[in-house]
Amino acid sequence: MRKWQCTTCGDIYDEAIGDPDSGIAPGTRFEDIPDDWMCPTCGSTKDSFEPYTE
């Protein structure tokens, strides 16, 4: 499981957690999120995310 970061607001999408509020189940790989998904914090589009390593 990997993490991705929103370059606009810095939010982390953690594949292990998903984004249940937007119907993205825990364990969903970033690639498998629909293209019209948005950052739950700021509303940036999916292409604003980058791989994130701590």
Added chain:
Amino acid sequence: MSETPIAKPHVLVIGAGHAGGALVGQLRQFGFAGRITLVGDEPHTPYHRPPLSKAWLKGETTTEKLALKPGSFYEEQHIGLRLGERVQAIEPDAHRVRFDDGTTLDYDWLVLATGARARQLPIPGVGHSNVLSLRNLADAERLRNALKVDRKVVIIGGGYIGLECAATARALGAEVTVVEHAPRLLARVASASIATFLQSEHEAQGVQFRLNTGIDAIEGEHAATAVRLSDGTRLPCDLVILGVGAEPAAELALAAGLACDDGVTVDADCRSSHPDIFAIGDMAKRPIPIYGRPIRLESVPGAGEQARRVAAVLCGREPSAPEVPWFWSDQYDLKLQIVGLIDTDATSVVRGDPASRSFAVFHVKDTRVVCVEAINSPPAFMAGKKLAASGKPVTPSELADSSADLKTIAA
């Protein structure tokens, strides 16, 4: 980028904030092979400012995590960093800037990204040590040290920063009063429905409001002990937060003779009145096609879009279509996302029930969505972003009908 860049052309960026930070990364992403230097007077690499009033101030995230990019990024990308250094003057004809210590640096293209600074109030007592503004990490550190349980906090200004600080201060157990001289909150930047909704949410969390009220003075010998309001009331306090807006940091540009008018006047490509000097971010006033007039935005998405635009121009690439301005804020568990600017001539319709704490206000002008304010409602924001950009004709009634599918309406 593994090859060492050639020395020319040299892009010099002044201001290592959101706009400057986004620009240098974007230039390399677009394949810019020349030299890049990023100068900033703060001691930090570019960092996310929005959490300074929210998650960071609450102690939910660390300073390290605020960085836009890891520290190694700049070296890997051959981006020269000069942090903790301040540019003191620009010499446009010589293509050169002068630092505080008198040394100079030549450039081929100069990008100004010096942002904005917190506005001060011309009232007695604003200089007291416990009267704090919030623009950068140093301000935020002072504020965090001062925000404690049971402290009496008076926040001057009911805009986004004031309200975000109010929410954070309540979460930390402080007593909070917000004083606003306009008759309502967020007067310039949100609709009355959203302002009313947010006010009642803050009241439910224990925040007190004094609207329609000015400030006569901040009292106290060395430190603020009370705020005296225009109606004569005295609000005792341990801390005052000034959230009365920001002013563009345009003095370098002004002194260099660039055209300025509430920020540096730039064209759609963010080029100033001098062809080799660009300005981006909070300091730039730029024409926005859908509004047909120049507007100075103060937002992270705005800074990012302008940075991408300049990067495209400097790399000779076709720039992407202009974005409709958008913004977000969060207070308590409320996520507010706005696309478009408030237009008082538009008709507004509410979709969803504010009592459910998930709803949106659509603003429609001549069948076109010009603005959407969404509270805890990403689908409405997403549809609004599409509609505002496409201009697809809509009717207020279909937007108000919660059973009508938004994706279909926006498609």
